[in-house]
Amino acid sequence: MCETLFQNSFSSFATPERYKKETVIVQSKILDKRVDMRLVLDSLPNVIMVLNCHRQIVYCNQALVDLLELPSSLDILGARPGEAFSCVNACNNEAGCGTSETCQNCGAVLAILAGQKGNKNSKECRITVKQGEEYRALDLKFTVTPLSLDWQEYVIVFVTDISAEKRRASLERVFFHDILNTAGSLRGFIELLGNTRDPQTAKELFCDLEEVSKSLIEEILEQRDLIGAECNELMVHKRLIQVRELLGEVQKHFSSHSVTRDIILNIEVPEEDITLHSDPVLLRRVLVNMVKNAAEASKSGEMVRIGVNKDEAQVSFWVNNSAIIPRDVQLQIFQRSFSTKGLGRGLGTYSMKILTERYLKGTISLHVSEERGTTFTASYPQN
Template structure:
């Protein structure tokens, strides 16, 4: 409580505009036809709030969400009261004034917008729905708007429950599947101690397949983390030839290389890098796999490394030619020449290189030289 005339609050001011002010403000926006048309064309919920965080206008998306016909019943309410947040009735001041509101991303975003900052937040709101309490996961945007010499906030809400649930399921899935693969690898190690020498070749082949499976699962997990800006860079020291030799050994045993040759260029330079070895290995692995998949049995893929402008460039080349219509769509997330639900290879190469490794990925494909993909990186990854 700031003084005897003010309502008690734990966070945002509790005071509200008088009825006459609300009516006038609601009329401002009801008569602003161009803004109304724009807001009603937006599929997400949009509210216009006054300086007391009270709704003075909303778009049709909110009316559809609440299954009501007229805006008039919402004028003067705050966002939590509109959505029937369980905490909005705990104090006289309503939404934004309880202790819980201090942790609410929605209220924080609105308060920041009133200080001139465009803000994006996430918040989990517990709402009353049909006599039961339901949790809403929301992403909210709050942007300041000055109109008729008065401050307002454009407040936008998107339901991200599906996104949150998918992320949780993905995390559980990758954790559980990798645990199963780990258990399988442990069981195979015990089997290796007991099998005869004649059976070791078959067991080694199974062991390689399980290792490839584990690597593919981790690659998909890391790609999802990278897309969501959640991947944590871990720089290590490695030399370029060490990396290329490891990949040659690995992929000469891989099923995509059956009947095909992998050749390490003799003039490949050997330089030391400080980078995220896990990610750079994934990028070059994808280049190598794509090159092997693109050629017939009996052909050869060459990989190498050179210095370009003080940076390290890894390249992979095969004799094939990419059709022009395919070249125009490379690096798109869902495009693939390999059928439905494929197409993450070149996309992930570009995403990981540019967003995390401070590098670039390019390609050249002509009838004269074949196809060469190149990934160029700084020798030391900057924090």
Template sequence: MPNQTTTIRSSAEDLSLQRAVLSTERHLCELLDAIPDNVMLLNENRQILYANKTLEQFCAAHGVFGLIGLRIGEAFSCQNANCAVEGCGNAEPCNLCGALDASLIALRGQPSSFECQILRNSRRGPDALDLRVSGTPLHWKSGPAVLLVASDISHVKRRQVLERLFFHDTLNTAGTINQIAEMLMHGILDFEAAKQDLWQASQMLVREIRGQSQLFAAENEELRVEFGLVLVRELLESVAALFRNNEAGLGKRVVIKEETAGLLLLSDNALLTRVLGNLLKNALEASHPGEVVTLGCRREETDIVLWCHNEGVLTREVQMQIFRRSFSTKGSGRGIGTYSIKLLSEKYLQGKVELVSTPQTGTLFTLTFPIAPRQENPVAP
């Protein structure tokens, strides 16, 4: 449970008094405004007493104004900031927040620095923000305070993940094509025996490159959505076929529930295939040989619900971080698949992604989409 340091908030009167003291520190405010990073001065209850111009401009660009009295998660529109009555720092996922750690440690008198991954509620859907948050303790006339610097390192994290994916996944697939080509060159394989494997490997290489291109466009709000009629059963069968001979699916079985027959959805088939492909790949990689991964779909009034189930269980810590861009259960620099599922589904396909994982039920991801979505592109101009 959160301690008193995180739950108490200063009254408007106390904030006004602290701001009055700060107003006498004109040179300090000018110095903070000259810093090109997001800088804020927090009081003993982690509420903003002063935000420099860089931070004000950043938050204003994302529809947040009037920062005085807010906490860092509220200023950055963190999805968890309003999950608890007491506000930022009090929801269960906040126990893993680097910005909260930096603030609390600095209030105890020690400087600190942590990475912080925030999934934000922006005006155009979910948006990932990676920060390096540094907290420095201050002691001044109105009591203990924290100088918090939040440097945006999203571009660094994005590059690291994309580089890792390129050098790992794409290079592995290209290596498979090269091996088949060498075996053909040396007469070890004949073309008839190799052509199916060669075709599948080349298809996977194209999908991986196209997927990274789509994600790059999505994060830069340049992705175009082309809505058309999607036959759900055919969609699920085509996604399952992608992994029939894939390494992730070896020794595992993919089952498609029968009730999917006859269901229709208006959506972008290519993006939906990408979303379900990432979902199925994650489920297969989390499964053991002999286990079953199930795909299904059902209609709920004006929505279509697609789902993917596997027998494994995610820890609570993983569940709280799984949709963050830089988080992965596969090791450093591998996180992007589950984040892209949420990004494409909620920001572009007008859907909603949910997760339930328990020892009793296994792991179930559900994707809910309107049968008849808005026809205008929700993001791109």
């Protein structure tokens, strides 16, 4: 009988006993000789793949088969990881996953290529996958280890879903930074109001308090709706919208907003009063994020322009600023966790896309040129 340690030690749950290290080493050697490694890998909860020199899947464990809801692993042998996960960029080029322009910044491909050079490494990957008619944003971590077997070179790929971790980090930043800043402004106005004796000044402070409190509520509701949108729980309430009135609300929103304090905001209101049938709350949220994104990319004294175009079938809102977004940033701009502004950012452009395309049945695009700068355009069906 093998000698055990910690037999009489306290445990709050599982038994505390353990074998000595010498016994564990003996067991390890027995397993190396006798146990089918497929049984071992299939028992692990994380997705594991083995890729050949052309990045094709030659083996995957049961975790990937279950995740993709496949009858067996035979269905994805020969495919590349992006193709197996149904990445929206995997079919951008005829040669498949890893060959399109967008793939240049893909952490999965970069990790696999480094692994094929003999380097064990880990990289994060932002991926948008298509499941039926729905799109889902995932944050994955690819850990790649080289493997030589029977004179052939392979890489072992471990995939960890870190989506929940990224979402928590983004949510924490919103509540601990953005909302805390707004709450600090609210407190500052209250202190000023308590120290003033002038009725006119008090009236102005009351107006400022109202605007700050509205901004605070709006930030909380925006996060609530984004979570609901990703869970397919967001309700759309459509009604007839007057475009001129909607743009006026957007202009009022930024009248005392810190992000546009040093920016010239020019709203080009159309001569005719255009109408469309959509959800005014969600549409306003998209436009606000478009303006905020443009303002944050602008320097003091620069102009952010907002306008609207209309054709027979749709109404298109556009926001322009003079900054030039680099090509590698353009390719990632709508991904959930991508941002050039630091950790925990990247929700603005992502929410613009998910609200526009999934819920308002429109399209959103980005155009960058040396002459005009950067222009976001969101187009919606008029009816």
